[in-house]
Amino acid sequence: MSRESQTLQPVASDRPELPGKLPDHLRTELIAFRRDLHMHPELGHQEFRTTAAIKARLEKAGLRPRALKSGTGLICDVGTWDGGRPMLALRADIDALPIPDAKTHVSYRSTSPDRAHACGHDVHTAVVLGAGLVLAELDRQGLLPRPVRLLFQPAEEVLPGGATDAIESGVLDGVGRIVAVHCDPRVDAGRIGLRPGPITSACDRLEVSLTGSGGHTARPHLTTDLVTAAARVAVDAPALLARRMDARSGMSVTWGRIESGHACNVIPMHAELSGTVRCLDLAAWHEAPDMIHAAIDEIATMHGAKFEINHVRGVPPVVNDPVITELLREAMGARRGAESVEDTEQSLGGEDFSWYLEHVPGAMARLGVRTPGDTAKRDLHRGDFDVDEDAIAVGVEFFTAAALIDGRRTPPSR
Numbered sequence: 001m002s003r004e005s006q007t008l009q010p011v012a013s014d015r016p017e018l019p020g021k022l023p024d025h026l027r028t029e030l031i032a033f034r035r036d037l038h039m040h041p042e043l044g045h046q047e048f049r050t051t052a053a054i055k056a057r058l059e060k061a062g063l064r065p066r067a068l069k070s071g072t073g074l075i076c077d078v079g080t081w082d083g084g085r086p087m088l089a090l091r092a093d094i095d096a097l098p099i100p101d102a103k104t105h106v107s108y109r110s111t112s113p114d115r116a117h118a119c120g121h122d123v124h125t126a127v128v129l130g131a132g133l134v135l136a137e138l139d140r141q142g143l144l145p146r147p148v149r150l151l152f153q154p155a156e157e158v159l160p161g162g163a164t165d166a167i168e169s170g171v172l173d174g175v176g177r178i179v180a181v182h183c184d185p186r187v188d189a190g191r192i193g194l195r196p197g198p199i200t201s202a203c204d205r206l207e208v209s210l211t212g213s214g215g216h217t218a219r220p221h222l223t224t225d226l227v228t229a230a231a232r233v234a235v236d237a238p239a240l241l242a243r244r245m246d247a248r249s250g251m252s253v254t255w256g257r258i259e260s261g262h263a264c265n266v267i268p269m270h271a272e273l274s275g276t277v278r279c280l281d282l283a284a285w286h287e288a289p290d291m292i293h294a295a296i297d298e299i300a301t302m303h304g305a306k307f308e309i310n311h312v313r314g315v316p317p318v319v320n321d322p323v324i325t326e327l328l329r330e331a332m333g334a335r336r337g338a339e340s341v342e343d344t345e346q347s348l349g350g351e352d353f354s355w356y357l358e359h360v361p362g363a364m365a366r367l368g369v370r371t372p373g374d375t376a377k378r379d380l381h382r383g384d385f386d387v388d389e390d391a392i393a394v395g396v397e398f399f400t401a402a403a404l405i406d407g408r409r410t411p412p413s414r
Contacts, residue, residue, distance in 0.1 A: 018334055018335070018400075018401050018404055018405075019138055019143050019404070020134050020135070020138055020397065020400030020401065020403075020404060021134075021397060022130060022134060022393045022396045022397055022400075026130060026133060026134070027130075027392070027393050030126045030129065030130045030392050030393075030396070031126075031389045031392060033053070033057070033126050033129065034122050034123060034125070034126040034389065034392060035107075035108035036053065036108075037050060037053070037094075037117065037122040037125060037126070038108045038109075038110065038117045038122045039108050039109070039110060039111050040110075040111060040112065041096030041097075041101075041110050041112055041115040041116055041117045041122075042094075042095065042096055042112075042115070043095055043096060043097075043098055043115065043157075043158075044095040044154060044155030044156070044157050044158035044162060045070065045071075045072060045095075045154055045155050045158065045162070046072070046095075047072040047073065047094050047095055047154050047155075048071070048072055050072070050094050050095075050125070051067065051072045051073060051074055051094070051152070051154075054074060054094070054125065054129060054152050055067070055074055057129060057133075058076050058129070058132065058133075058150075061132075061133050061136050062136065063076050063077075063078065063132070063136055064076065064077075065150075068154070068165070068166055068169050068171070069165075069168075069169040070154060070155075070162070070165050070166075070169065072094075072154040072155075073094060073152050073153050073154035073155075073162065073166060074152050075149055075150060075151050075152070075171050076132060076149070076150045076152075077147055077148070077149050077150075078132055078135045078136050078139055078144065078147060078148045078149075078150065079135075079139045079144050079146065079147030079148065080147060081147045081174050083174075085146060085176065086174055086175055086176025086177070086360075087146065087147050087148060087149045087174055087175050087176065087177075088146070088148050088149070088175075088176070088177045088178070088179065088402070088403055088406050088407070089148070089149040089150075089151050089171075089172070089175045089177070089178040089179070089356075089360075089362075090128045090131055090132070090148060090149070090150055090151065090178075090179060090180070090399050090403070091128070091151040091153060091178055091179070091180040091353065091356065092121070092124040092125045092127065092128035092129075092150075092151070092152050092153065092180070093121045093124055093125075093153050093154075093156035093157075093162070093352075093353075094121055094124075094125050094152050094153065094154055095121060095154055095155050095156055095157055095158070095162070096110075096115050096116060096117045096118070096119075096121065096122075096157075097115070097116055097117070097118045097119055097157055097381060098114055098115060099114065099115075099116050099118055099381070099382075099383050100113065100114050100115075100116060100383050101115075101116040101118070101383055102116075102382070102383030102384045103383070103384055103386060106386065116383055116385075117385075118380065118381055118382055118383060118385040119157070119183070119380050119381060119385070120182070120183030120367075120369065120380065120385070120387060121156065123183050123367070123369065123387055123391060123392060123395070124180070124181060124182070124183070124395075125152060126392050126395075127181060127367070127392055127395030127396055127399060128150055128151075128152065128399065129150075129152075130392065130393075130395075130396035131150075131395075131396050131399035131400050131403070132148075132150040134396060134400050135148055135400055135403055138400075138404075143404075144403075144404075144407065145404065145407030145408050146403075146406070146407035148403045148407075149171075149174070149175055151166070151171055151178075153166050153171075154166075156351070156352050156353075159203075159204075159205055159312055159313075159314040159315070160312075160313055160314050160315060160352065160355075161314070161315050161352025161355060162352065163352040163353065163354075163355040163356055164352070164355050167355060167356065167359065172356065172359055172360055175360055176360055176361075177321075177324055177360060177361055177362055177406065178353075178356050178357075178360055178361075178362035179324065179327075179328060179362055179363055179364070179365070179399070179402060180353050180362070180363075180364045180365075181364065181365050181366070181367040181395055181398070181399075182351065182364055182365075182366055182367065183366075183367055183369045183380070183387060183391070184344070184366035184367060184368055184369065184370075185369055185370050185378040185379060185380065185385070185387075186370065187342065187344075187366055187367070187368030187369070187370060188368045188370050188371075188372045189368050189369055189370060189371060189372065189387075189388040189390040189391040189394060190336065190340060190368060190372070190390065190391075190394055191336075191340050191341070191342055191368040192328070192332050192340065192341055192342070192365045192366060192367055192368060192394075192398065193341075193342050193343065193344030193365065193366035193368070194320075194325055194328060194329055194332075194341055194342075194343065194344060194363075194365055194366070195320060195325070195343060195344045195345070195346065196320050196321075196322040196325040196326075196363075197319060197320060197322070197346075198280060198281075198282075198317045198318065198319050198320075198346050199317075199318050199319075199320050199344065199346055199347065199364055199366075200317055200318040200346065200347050200348075200349055200350060200351045200354065200364075201250065201278045201279055201280050201317050201346065201347065201348045201349065201350060202277075202278060202279040202280075202282070202284075202285035202288075202314065202315060202316045202317050202350065202354075203276060203277070203278050203314040203315055203349070203350025204276065204277040204278075204285075204288070204311060204312060204313055204314040205274070205275075205276060205277075205310075205311075205312040205314060206253065206273075206274065206275050206276065206277050206292065206309070206310075206311055206312075207272070207273070207274045207309070207310040207311075207312070208233060208272065208273045208274070208296060208307060208308070208309055208310075209270070209271075209272050209307065209308045209309075209310075210226050210229055210230055210233070210260075210270070210271040210272070210273075210300060210305045210306070210307050211224075211226070211269060211270055211271075211305065211306045211307075212224025212225075212226045212229070212269060212303075212304060212305045212306065213269065214226065214266070214267045214268050214269035215266075215267050216265065216266070216267070217264070217265045217266065217267055218265075220267060223267045224267075224303065224304045224305050225267055225303065226260055226261075226267065226268055226269065226270065226271040226303075226305060227260050227261060227267065227268065227271065228303065229271065229299070229300060229303035229304075229305040230258055230260050230271035230272075230273060231258075232299050232302075232303060233273060233296055233299050233300065234255050234258055234273060236295075236299050237253060237292070237295045237296055237299060238252075238253040238254075240295040240298070240299075241253060241291060241292065241295055244291055244295070245284055245287070245288075245291060246281075246284065248280075248281065249279055249280060249281040249283070249284030250278070250279060250280030250281060250284075250348070251277070251278070251279045251280075251281075251284055251288065252276075252277070252278045252279075252348065253275060253276075253277050253292070254275050254276055254278070255273055255274070255275035256274060256275045256276065257272070257273065257274045257275070258271070258272070258273050259271070259272045259273075260272065277292065277311075278348050278350070279317070280317065280346055280348070281317070282316055282317055282319065285316055285317070288311075289311050289313075292309070292311065293309055293311075296309060314350055315350045315351060315352045315354050315355065316354045316355075316358070317346075317354055318351050318353050318354040318357065318364050319354070319357060320362070320363040320364060321357070321361035321362060321363055323361070324361055324362055324363040325363045327363075327402055327405060327406055328363055328365050328398075328402055329341050330405055331398055331399075331401035331402035331405055332365075332398050332401070334401050334405065335394075335397045335398060335401050336394070344366050349380075351364065365398070367391055367394070367395050367398075368391060368394070369387035369388055369391040370388060371388040372388075374388075
């Protein structure tokens, strides 16, 4: 789907034009930068080459990036913060996924076996890098009203997400607001999707281990029939939870793996299930571990099985701050007109951007990456995922507009 295409033109209007347009030479450079990352994807906490490439480009622009304590990822302030009004942060995630790149028709296909930028983090990185370079030039011209922090975060795809380590290393020190984009292959390039309130769901990993005596399939009454017990957990636990949780919470327990036994005439002594827990509602996410444990306890006890649960807490929902969501709407409208913004629904996908919003208000926008007119159904986390690279310029100008508009606003009174 990616292509070398002409620069998208903003919708004409009588609005006073904001500075911070992306020059053609930088647009070309950012596309090449994104393709280089796409060819060399790195998994969470292994993004050493990616981090070095970002750092080198920022330093070339005269900026002073600072590496995170984890060894990958970095932050970089554009402008000098004087300790006054806290900064706006622009966040990008930089890691790839452990899946093979299935594209065969592009020159920038992944060169790393079983590694691919199949979630668009290479685009997110190019967008924040580009915004930082444009804002740095505005700062040199005296046109940046307030400093802005660039945050390139590692390990978004690793539960509970690299955001937690980044926060512990102090990336939010001096930050009062934070924004991000996420690629959306259902939205045309040149447009964004916005939603105040929850825009993603909570996501946890659930692992259940069942044990019992086992025995001969001719005498199941003398055994703990673990295959049946595992089947009942798989079917009945989601059903019980659907009746014990408020249906509006959108809780979904979905199994991805069930494993037990080796022979058709032997009842095994061990069974395992693993899957995910997703919640649309933050309160339900906090209640989920106790509710799930109680449901599995009832089912396992009924079948005489012992059990252990490993409930790996992942991420809470991303809940967009309404005021900052409106800032993003205004920024996109200033660049490309109000018609370039569309409403979007809450997704069941998880995003560790939510951890930042436990500390400061912020919002995430869905960045359109579909080539206009393309009718093929595409999705994230697939080996054939690709983007219309016009989206990079759109994202850069969207973020620069948000930084300028936010910087010109009078801070709220205390």
